[in-house]
Amino acid sequence: MWLPLLGLLLGLGLGLLSDMQIPVIYQNYLSIAVLAALDTLLGGIRAQLQEVYDDKVFVSGFFFNVLLAAGLAFLGVHLGVDLYLAAIFAFGVRLFQNIAVIRRILLVRYDERKKVRKTTNNHKII
Amino acid sequence: MNTSYSMRITIVLFIIGIMMAVLYNTVQQPVERDTRDVWEIREELSQEKKRHSELLKEIRTLNEVMKRYESIAESSPEVAIKETIARLEESVGLTPYQGPGIQLILKPSPEAIALGTTLHPVPPALLMQLVNTLYEFKATTIAIDNQRLIQTSAIRDINGKTTVNGKPLAMPPLSVQVGTLNIEDAKKLKAQLEASSIIDSFYLDDVLLEIGEPQEDVVIVKYADAVKINYLQQLDKGD
Numbered sequence: 487m488w489l490p491l492l493g494l495l496l497g498l499g500l501g502l503l504s505d506m507q508i509p510v511i512y513q514n515y516l517s518i519a520v521l522a523a524l525d526t527l528l529g530g531i532r533a534q535l536q537e538v539y540d541d542k543v544f545v546s547g548f549f550f551n552v553l554l555a556a557g558l559a560f561l562g563v564h565l566g567v568d569l570y571l572a573a574i575f576a577f578g579v580r581l582f583q584n585i586a587v588i589r590r591i592l593l594v595r596y597d598e599r600k601k602v603r604k605t606t607n608n609h610k611i612i
Numbered sequence: 613m614n615t616s617y618s619m620r621i622t623i624v625l626f627i628i629g630i631m632m633a634v635l636y637n638t639v640q641q642p643v644e645r646d647t648r649d650v651w652e653i654r655e656e657l658s659q660e661k662k663r664h665s666e667l668l669k670e671i672r673t674l675n676e677v678m679k680r681y682e683s684i685a686e687s688s689p690e691v692a693i694k695e696t697i698a699r700l701e702e703s704v705g706l707t708p709y710q711g712p713g714i715q716l717i718l719k720p721s722p723e724a725i726a727l728g729t730t731l732h733p734v735p736p737a738l739l740m741q742l743v744n745t746l747y748e749f750k751a752t753t754i755a756i757d758n759q760r761l762i763q764t765s766a767i768r769d770i771n772g773k774t775t776v777n778g779k780p781l782a783m784p785p786l787s788v789q790v791g792t793l794n795i796e797d798a799k800k801l802k803a804q805l806e807a808s809s810i811i812d813s814f815y816l817d818d819v820l821l822e823i824g825e826p827q828e829d830v831v832i833v834k835y836a837d838a839v840k841i842n843y844l845q846q847l848d849k850g851d
Contacts, residue, residue: 493622497629506634507641516635523628527621534617541616548624 514563515556518573522555523548525577528584535591551577705762705835709753712798713791713830716742716805717822718784724818731783733774734819736767742810742821743767746790749804753791753832757781760835777837784819789832798826 508516526548533539555573562569648656677696684692701707720731739756746754754761759776766777773780792798805811805823814821 489618490621490625493624493626494629497626497631498633499629501630501633502637505637506630507637508634510638513635513638516631516638520628520631520635523624523631527624527628530617530621530624534614539614539617541620544620544624 514570515559518555518559518570518577519552521574521577521581522551525581525584526551528581528588532584532587532591535588704839705753705760706839708834709791709832710829711791712793712795712826712828713751713753713789713832714798714802714826715824715830716788716790717824718786718788718814719820719822720784721815721818721820729818732817733772733781733783734786734814735817736769736774738813738817738819739767739774739776741813742788745805745808745810746801749801749808750792750797751790751801752793753789755789755832757786757788758833760833762835762839764839765835777835789830791830791832795826795828802826 526544529547530539530544533544555570555577558573559570562572680695681689681692698707718734720729723729724731743754743756743761756767756776759765759779759781761776766775768775770778770780775781790798790801792801802823802825811821
């Protein structure tokens, strides 16, 4: 549980302390890549909770989505169409859907645990 | 929780962290855009050119000094050193100045006299503004009420009295002598002063600023005290 959080903090710390910067024109690509990465991450968590998690799907999805999003934005810039909006929309919608599913699963689990605790308590009393 | 799953999530979060931090850095420090127009750039260019020519001039004088040193050094190094000291003292303000310049007189305004307003010393901020304006218009030497201004001179309020170099100023009328490089500069200085808003600034404080005619022979006293150098240190030889 703590390991992923540590990873995030380590990444943030490394990025902030090294003071890395990218040219402003590539800012759009990076923001879309972050969105894609977040989407994949939440998808992975959901899959784990639904017990359909697959390593290959997760890792390939992560890189593929990030590259596809950046590529779409790149293409959009060159075609003069704001294609990155499509990526933002798609990822945004999926992000919320994933979060909703995760929330429901967690709520169901919480309720189940409560029920189990109640029944065990009842058994003890009997 | 599966270890491989946990490791994958950790790595992905690490990458997301780095990306977010980089994005944050980029958004926080936008590249400053150059918004100057052609005219401003031209002006800056001309200023830089002026500076360039000034630096060249300085290099030339220093070269001359070096040559003179070299030629004199063998016969009498003392003369060369004395000459340099005299020149440095002149530039610092330790010798009296005699040359082209103008004289300004600060008087109480006629209205103040007619109304019988109480006289106040000229405020230090106003004097500072005057001095800055004068230097801006190419004044080389300034003395306020016979107090020569040097690099470390302070104009300030001490116990309600305006002081220059730590000496209290007299009540108006008092005189300000200004030296310039040549008589043309003095003429220009007079014209620029007359056109500037400094006269109005003085008038608001009931002081009338009278600008005298450019003269060939303005005498300005030398700085009376010893120059205090508290924070300068001699460099080691060869540095």
